[in-house]
Amino acid sequence: MKIVVCIKQVPASNDARIDPETKRIVREGMKAILNPFDTYAIEEGVQLRGQFGGEVIALSMGPEKAAHSLREAISLGADRAILLSDRAFGGSDTWATSYALAKAIEKIGDVDLVICGKQAVDGDTAQVGPGIAAHLDWPQATYVLKVEEASREGIRVRRMNENGYDVCQMGYPAVLTVLKDINRPPVLTLKGALAALKVDIPVWKPQDIDADPAKIGLDPSPTRVVKTSPPPPRNTVTKVIQGAPADCARELVKDLRTRGIL
């Protein structure tokens, strides 16, 4: 089974700055990490490879330093990695990004399954996985929390929806986006991280994936961010419960139940 796991390098901090002109995250000088949700996607790919053989390929689009996160993906079990990096990709929104990733998946060839984390913690859009499926015209299941059964012919997954669960049966090729309930990723080992440093990560440009220049980058991206602002401050009120410990606990439980928290 040939599995592609799409990953993203995201800012390590919640204090990301937004460029007032472009309304995009300023990534320069910011410490970056592998998007935490993507570690679950990698682990799911590794588990399926364990079942059916084949390979897990980590794929990312970003600046050159995103190769660091691809190395982490290799440390976590991916067999190899590919980075899409070029000035022409810069400024791509989720639609243009998913187009470029889809073109790369076509170029890799014979891919059975694409797995993404449910969303990246910087943009929080959850659109790239579904966008890839749309560009490739493959079936997809988002918010997957369990692979119920996988065979060489297809995969049955349980996905979360607003009211409960759906069980989806799909043939290959297909796209999944996964929740963190799906597995427990391994902890990175130093041996694995050092071995990943030695792996060559090819960098693909738009021409390498036959990407239409009119569909990548800032200008062709249909999304326009017109305004970005922080959420309004929360009006918190501190309530002090006084008295004997047991009475305080009773009062606290009552209060939490009244507010629907318990």
Place this chain on the structure above:
Amino acid sequence: MKEQIRKKRYQVELGPPKHDTEKLEADLELFAQKYRRCLDSGYTVGITDNAMGLLAFQGAETIEELGLPVKPDQVMIHLNTFHTKENLREILESCVKLGIRYLLIISGDGSDRLPKLQPSDLGVEGQVEAVTAVELIRYVHQQYPGVFEIGAAFNPYEPADHEFEKLERKLAAGATYVITQPIIEKNAVVDEMIRRYPGLTVFVEAWMSKRISLLSEAVGYEIPESTVFDPLKTLGELHRLYPTCGVYLSLLGFKTQYHLLDGIWQ
């Protein structure tokens, strides 16, 4: 541990490289230099375990991978409760293989990306709701009888009754030495602990950063950023106040402070 105190040898905290470092090899080299320097000085190296919940490589695997020497009296590995059972086993087996004898077992700071040991992992399901340092100390002694000497943390900034009750359970589980949270002056709760447990090996933690305001969260009150703090002078004062205790140095500046340590512990 007692011998190290008798010889007036410090414990020095070292953090292994973090997972998100973009210069892993350089960080490893720096770690190795600091580690060797401490061993050469006769100090004990205390290697942290995902301190502050920030993902880092494990102490034992770092020592093993770098081929660093282990002097059993001079290496202490921190071990917290944020591991899988399999990781825990690997860490402990590495320690055994490397001849590491000292562990500092703490509950630790978690993060979304770290697993947490479950009561069932340690065979205490139904007995506790969550694994703390107490259960982990007991488990390690059960699994590796007589192999490790285990220390525990003592936080004088927690409500004293609660902290003493926890300490009692840690000692009952098999902890034989204690390291406090950083203190910067005479501390009544630490004094009380020394009074209550006269035979216990105690290390007071000395905060070696000039930025004392970073301690605000630990001590539970706001220390203004403008506060002037002289770590070396405070270290000397701690020796005077706690002459029977060892000292654990956190955030020691290897370039700016290390060479000034000689002679402070008289």
